[in-house]
Amino acid sequence: MSHVRQQIRAAVVARLTGLATTGTRVSASRVHPVARGAGPTLAVYTLDEESERMSIGADPEMDRTLTLGVEVLVQSAEFDDQMDDVCAEVEARLGGWRPGDPKVRELVLVSTEIQPHGEGEVTAGSCVMGWQTSYVTLASDPTISL
Amino acid sequence: MAVESAGDLASFFGPAEFAVGAIYSLARGGDTAITGIFDAGYTRIAGIGQAAMTSVQPTFTVRTSDLPAPARQDSGDTVRISGVRYKVVEVQPSDDGAVSTLILSR
Secondary structure, three states, X not given: OOOHHHHHHHHHHHXXXXXXXXXXXXXXXXXXOEOOOOOOXXXXXXXXXXXXXXXXXXXXXXXXXXXXXXXXXXXXXXXXXXXXXXXXXXXXXXXXXXXXXXXXXXXXXXXXXXXXXXXXXOOEEEEEEEEEEEEEEEOOEOOOOO | OOOOOHHHHHHHOOOOOOOEEEEEXXXXXXXEEEEEEEEEEEEEEEOOOOOEEEEEEEEEXXXXXXXXXXXXXXXXXXXXXXXXXXXXXXXEEOOOOOEEEEEEEO
């Protein structure tokens, strides 16, 4: 069984696959760069997670607040408009949605950071949307949300 | 001090050597045929987060004296090379100013 964090990430990737603008160009991490000429692309990864002990005892319950990054990458002369189009589609899909497990709380958009890139044959832009959720696990078992 | 003589530069930027023909178009109007060395090397564009993109960075290196006017960034000037029109987005003069590398974008 995988970490709940990984399960959430996989659920978000599945949820975002098939959007009108990005189609199947969604990945659960992005080690290798997006190829030249590829259309708008999404990368989903963990930005950070904070954990807090909720109970006493040898194996306490842990309240975890997870922030996922959904990064939008666009190479286009109209990257501003295209990025906002993709953001609108992502927000419509993820806003208020529980990623997979019903015990995991709804996703909330907490930040959007945008950066243009002047280098390269075509202007480009990238944007990271921070999506927050939370869940509870036992300290000894991060694979099951309580 | 310039390393090359004007003759050296002229032959270096000749079509028989490394250069290709192009049309330099001023934003205010007027086309000029010039020659220069075109390159489009690999470049990696780091995203704002963990991801990145790959691209190429077109450049066109010319004798500064061949330009119809001093090349300026954000002037709206364009260069047409092999049928492709590029915007001049950055101008990088050499130390002695004899050569300019134009950074291009589609």
